[in-house]
Amino acid sequence: MNFETKxxxxxxxKGKELIPSTSLKMKVMNNISSRKQKMKKxxxxxxxxxxxxxxxxxxxxxxxxxxxxxxxxxxxKKHIVSATMEGYLRLDAxxxxxKGELGAEEYKEFISLVKQITHAKLEYGDKYGNINYDALSQxxxxxxxxxxxxxxxxxxxxxxxxxxxxxxxxxxxxxxxxSLMTHEKILAxxxxxxxxxxxxxxxxxxxxxxxxxxxxFLEYVNEKQIQND
Numbered sequence: 103m104n105f106e107t108k109x110x111x112x113x114x115x116k117g118k119e120l121i122p123s124t125s126l127k128m129k130v131m132n133n134i135s136s137r138k139q140k141m142k143k144x145x146x147x148x149x150x151x152x153x154x155x156x157x158x159x160x161x162x163x164x165x166x167x168x169x170x171x172x173x174x175x176x177x178x179k180k181h182i183v184s185a186t187m188e189g190y191l192r193l194d195a196x197x198x199x200x201k202g203e204l205g206a207e208e209y210k211e212f213i214s215l216v217k218q219i220t221h222a223k224l225e226y227g228d229k230y231g232n233i234n235y236d237a238l239s240q241x242x243x244x245x246x247x248x249x250x251x252x253x254x255x256x257x258x259x260x261x262x263x264x265x266x267x268x269x270x271x272x273x274x275x276x277x278x279x280x281s282l283m284t285h286e287k288i289l290a291x292x293x294x295x296x297x298x299x300x301x302x303x304x305x306x307x308x309x310x311x312x313x314x315x316x317x318x319f320l321e322y323v324n325e326k327q328i329q330n331d
Contacts, residue, residue, distance in 0.1 A: 200260055208256075215253040222246055230297075232290035235283050243283075250279050263327045270323065278323050284316040 197216075201209050223231045226238060235243045255265040267275055288309050289296050305313045 196260075200256075203260060204256070212253065212256045215249055215256070218249045219246075219253070222249075228290050228293065230289070230295045232286050232294075232296060234290040235287045236291075247279055247283065250282060251275075254279065254282075258327070262331075264330045266323055266327065269326060269330060274323075277319055281316040281319040284312060285320060288313045288316070 197213075200212060204212055223233060226233045228234070233246075235246070238246075255267045258265045258267075266278055270278060286296075288305060289300065291309060292305050294300055294304060302310055302314060
């Protein structure tokens with residue numbers, strides 16, 4: 103059973119508890135079904151990581167896995183402005199998938215790393231969750247880079263891809279993590295909502311070269327993973 107099928111089933115089970123509108127559930131599942139078709143059009147930085155950047159909404163009466171990250175919807179709304187039910191259901195389903203796919207010890211490490219990223223985004227991120235890493239101390243930036251270094255293989259695995267840590271040389275993997283962070287920081291500096299494929303002309307001219315270089319390397323890694331599927 104592939105990742106998309108498992109996520110849709112998880113969404114259906116969660117839907118029995120939350121009882122959102124039929125149109126909303128269909129929209130979420132259709133979005134997941136069409137993800138592969140859109141894969142080549144956007145930068146793939148790890149589907150779970152992307153979900154952590156998507157503002158989320160939640161029914162206050164339900165205890166969901168995402169509560170471990172955000173504590174509550176009200177807490178999230180203090181930091182990120184465009185919360186949606188659709189984003190929450192998608193994130194919660196992916197966390198449920200991770201919990202089922204990973205062993206107990208691996209999930210414990212994974213969710214610990216996810217929490218570190220989430221807390222950083224709530225503390226340092228802009229209204230869209232993007233962090234300008236240039237604004238952090240060198241020590242804090244290095245700490246977060248280590249978190250991304252450790253968690254990216256989990257994202258690869260949960261996306262059904264070969265581990266980028268195994269696929270790339272050590273220098274390439276370092277550049278990959280740097281490119282992920284550079285891509286995000288430029289979105290933060292540009293004050294762009296990452297809910298779409300960002301075109302180069304949307305980026306200030308002074309940042310376009312750095313942004314394109316980061317994007318080119320992310321696409322290089324993505325293509326290498328596709329070739330090794």
